[in-house]
Amino acid sequence: xxxxxxxxxxxxxxxxxxxxxxxxxxxxxxxxxxxxxxxxxxxxxxxxxxxxxxxxxxxxxxxxxxxxxxxxxxxxxxxxxxxxxxxxxxxxxxxxxxxxxxxxxxxxxxxxxxxxxxxxxxxxxxxxxxxxxxxxxxxxxxxxxxxxxxxxxxxxxxxxxxxxxxxxxxxxxxxxxxxxxxxxxxxxxxxxxxxxxxxxxxxxxxxxxxxxxxxxxxxxxxxxxxxxxxxxxxxxxxxxxxxxxxxxxxxxxxxxxxxxxxxxxxxxxxxxxxxxxxxxxxxxxxxxxxxxxxxxxxxxxxxxxxxxxxxxxxxxxxxxxxxxxxxxxxxxxxxxxxxxxxxxxxxxxxxxxxxxxxxxxxxxxxxxxxxxxxxxxxxxxxxxxxxxxxxxxxxxxxxxxxxxxxxxxxxxxxxxxxxxxxxxxxxxxxxxxxxxxxxxxxxxxxxxxxxxxxxxxxxxxxxxxxxxxxxxxxxxxxxxxxxxxxxxxxxxxxxxx
Numbered sequence: 001x002x003x004x005x006x007x008x009x010x011x012x013x014x015x016x017x018x019x020x021x022x023x024x025x026x027x028x029x030x031x032x033x034x035x036x037x038x039x040x041x042x043x044x045x046x047x048x049x050x051x052x053x054x055x056x057x058x059x060x061x062x063x064x065x066x067x068x069x070x071x072x073x074x075x076x077x078x079x080x081x082x083x084x085x086x087x088x089x090x091x092x093x094x095x096x097x098x099x100x101x102x103x104x105x106x107x108x109x110x111x112x113x114x115x116x117x118x119x120x121x122x123x124x125x126x127x128x129x130x131x132x133x134x135x136x137x138x139x140x141x142x143x144x145x146x147x148x149x150x151x152x153x154x155x156x157x158x159x160x161x162x163x164x165x166x167x168x169x170x171x172x173x174x175x176x177x178x179x180x181x182x183x184x185x186x187x188x189x190x191x192x193x194x195x196x197x198x199x200x201x202x203x204x205x206x207x208x209x210x211x212x213x214x215x216x217x218x219x220x221x222x223x224x225x226x227x228x229x230x231x232x233x234x235x236x237x238x239x240x241x242x243x244x245x246x247x248x249x250x251x252x253x254x255x256x257x258x259x260x261x262x263x264x265x266x267x268x269x270x271x272x273x274x275x276x277x278x279x280x281x282x283x284x285x286x287x288x289x290x291x292x293x294x295x296x297x298x299x300x301x302x303x304x305x306x307x308x309x310x311x312x313x314x315x316x317x318x319x320x321x322x323x324x325x326x327x328x329x330x331x332x333x334x335x336x337x338x339x340x341x342x343x344x345x346x347x348x349x350x351x352x353x354x355x356x357x358x359x360x361x362x363x364x365x366x367x368x369x370x371x372x373x374x375x376x377x378x379x380x381x382x383x384x385x386x387x388x389x390x391x392x393x394x395x396x397x398x399x400x401x402x403x404x405x406x407x408x409x410x411x412x413x414x415x416x417x418x419x420x421x422x423x424x425x426x427x428x429x430x431x432x433x434x435x436x437x438x439x440x441x442x443x444x445x446x447x448x449x450x451x452x453x454x455x456x457x458x459x460x461x462x463x464x465x466x467x468x469x470x471x472x473x474x475x476x477x478x479x480x481x482x483x484x485x486x487x488x489x490x491x492x493x494x495x496x497x
Contacts, residue, residue: 004075004453007063007236008444009056010437011081011165012244013102013266014313016052018059019437020067020074021444023453025463027435028069031062038099043106043348046099049087052165053172060232071234077173077227078240078447080247080439081165083188086140088151088162088213094176096168097148097160101140104267104306104348108139109357120206127193127200129278129287131355135304137164138190138207145209155210162213164188166241170224173238178225181215183292184246192217194289195278197297219292220246221450240446244439245269246291249300251438251445252407253461254290260394260405263439264412267351268308268383270390271300274398283393284353293449293457301397303352303390307345307361309412311379314347321372329417332377340485341365342385343378344493353393354494362493365485380418384425385486391426405429409438416468424474425482434465 003023010017014037019030035051064071084103089096101107112132115121121132130136141162145151154160161171167181186192186199191209193200197217204211218224224238242250245263249271252261257275262268271290278287278299290300312325322328342364344350349357363378391406406428412418413432423430435441448454472479 003073005067005069005073006444006448006451007060007074007077008440008447009060009077009079009169010244010440010443011052011056011079011169013082013104016055016059017437017440018056018063019440019444020063020069021441021448025441025444025448025454027437029063029066031059031066033059045102045104045348047085047102049096049100049168052100053169056169057231064232071232071236074234074236075453076239076447076451077236078443079166079169079238080242080244080443081169081185083164083185083243083245084135084137084140085165086137086144086162087165087168088141088144088160089168089171091159091161091176094172097151098144100165101144103135105140106134106348106357108134108143111139111142112357115206123206124190124203127195127203128187128190129194130188130190131284131286133355134357135351136188136190138203138209141209142207155213158212160213161215162209163215166243167215170238170241173227173231174225175228178238179215180224181217182220182222182241183217183289183297184220184243185241186217187289188243194287194297194299219295221293221446223450238447239450240443242291242442242446245271245302246289247442247446248409248439249273249290249442251435251440251442252409252433253457253464254407255457255461259407261407261409262387264308264383264408264410266308266310268305268387270303270387270394272394272398274299274301279398281393281397283396284355285390285393285397286352301394303393305383305386305390306348306351308383309410310347311343311345311382312412315376315379319372319375321376325411326415328376328380329415331373332380333417335373335377336369339365339367339370339374341370341374341378342486342489343375343382344489345379345382346493350490350494353389354490356494359494362489364489364492380415381421381425383412383418384422385483387422388425388483391428405431407431407433409433409436419470420473423470423472425479427472427476427479430470431466432468432470434467
């Protein structure tokens, strides 16, 4: 009997990866391609949608070629994506009317501020679980409609379609036959009622986004359409979609309430499974749909850090003190322990739990003795301190986090130095799985689950494998002192001291 394979597309902020998984959920082949970032103005971040589309085609074809299987052996395709990045395209041509506005982009900060002044945040918070911040998709969509000549009229005439990256890729993959998304991506738009499971007329009206341009929302594992056969050599069904952080939660098998994962990519995103309870955070965390299967929604508390791996990219591309990202840990290990250099990487503002779109990065504790080693250490420790901020907020919102073991993934989790520092600063155990690319694994699992070749979540959870557990080695008084220094640095950056 012929083997069955799953193709997963992991479309990230700085690169696209395609991976082929077999029936045992093992990686058969993978391919990755970086694409350019565009910064038209300070605080603005864009992608050329055609760069994204090309990277998807090239990596999928390369992964299939490396796997030495036929496209007809692929039973399903799963998509996971950078979530809040926003596009609007022409339904007739499939061409975007403007560049993709990336989740990091801050251009709609003034719109969010005006909505807060008008006392609208409580309404958005109650319905979406989100805060009013330019991070999310809704204000980006409105900006495109307002700034591209003729866009609003075209939208009213039913000529345009809105979507996050998953919807755009699905539209292209199916030749314009599917305008769909899943519940996790929808939950990040500021337009979706996460309790009723539907687009909100009131929120669409407040943001001035026509409901007519929005995609239909489905479960994470569903029948989303079929790829045009000329793309890969066979008509592959698309059967799984989830935003990257939700896919990583699935790939980490965090299916039980109280389980927590943190993904370290361009940014860092920590999700705590709260089950059927949509916890209303009192500490400026987000309430989001963790995943939706068989029509049932599971919720999570989320803390979002905008700059994690991007700080390492800054060391490499901006300061040029490392040649490769992997060198940062080795450099940090050589740092002078007597220097207390702290970097607050607010390059595009600060995310949870501060949510300040306007503040910018700062570095504290510099002396004549400071070198690239101390700066590298500060960049890596900043990720750990920000994760501590999130964990502290989650503990205040939900008591069940007291004995949390954190499951980690993403590029930075490969650094032993960083993961040990993370465990030390958090004061909890940090578990790193054998499969670090859990985001792609989560997308593959959804597609395989819908296809009937992967087991139910309970069985999948039993297959999760630990590669290494990092346990705290730092003295408690040192941990407290270092974290207090971080908090002071943040408050100074925010202008509160």
